[in-house]
Amino acid sequence: MSSQKRLLESLVPLYFVYLAGGLLRGRTRLQKLTFLTQMKLKGYVDYEFRKDLYGPCSYKLYSIVDNLVTIGLMDSESHRTPSGNSVIYYRLNPSGRSMVTFALKNRGIPRPLQLKTKKIFLEYGSTSIIDLIKRVYKEYPEWTEKSIFLPP
Secondary structure, eight states, X not given: OOHHXXXXXXXXXXXXHHHTTTEEEOHHHHHHHHHHHHHHSBTTBOOOOEEEBTEEEOHHHHHHHHHHHHTTSXXXXXXXXXXXXXXXXXXEOXXXXXXXXXXXXXXXXXXXXXXXXXXXXXXXXXXOHHHHHHHHHHHOGGGGTTOSOOOO
């Protein structure tokens, strides 16, 4: 894989957090938004999604996001929901914001990918996680074969 493609695959999750105003709530949300982006724009990125317990899941994306935290472009914090579940918040720090801003100004994110990512975020970024999962399941039912969560 080219270094340009690896860089692009790192920029997409950073761009989602950037679009969220610097704070994005939830690993599952980031997974589903990224999955929708990949499916809508085949060829730009390949996070190697596979069918999993909650629909499409990319362990490669988990690794990329963990690396972004490790190298200091993004921070992550784990919180408990009122129901006792764990949710991870991703926060873009100044270094990550500078990187996204630089990439946007210098065409580091190809225009079609930038526009589609933004459109997907505007459409689904603030929707409930249940509605986001329902949308992915409805639009891509073939990715739900192993799912233990099948919303009505």
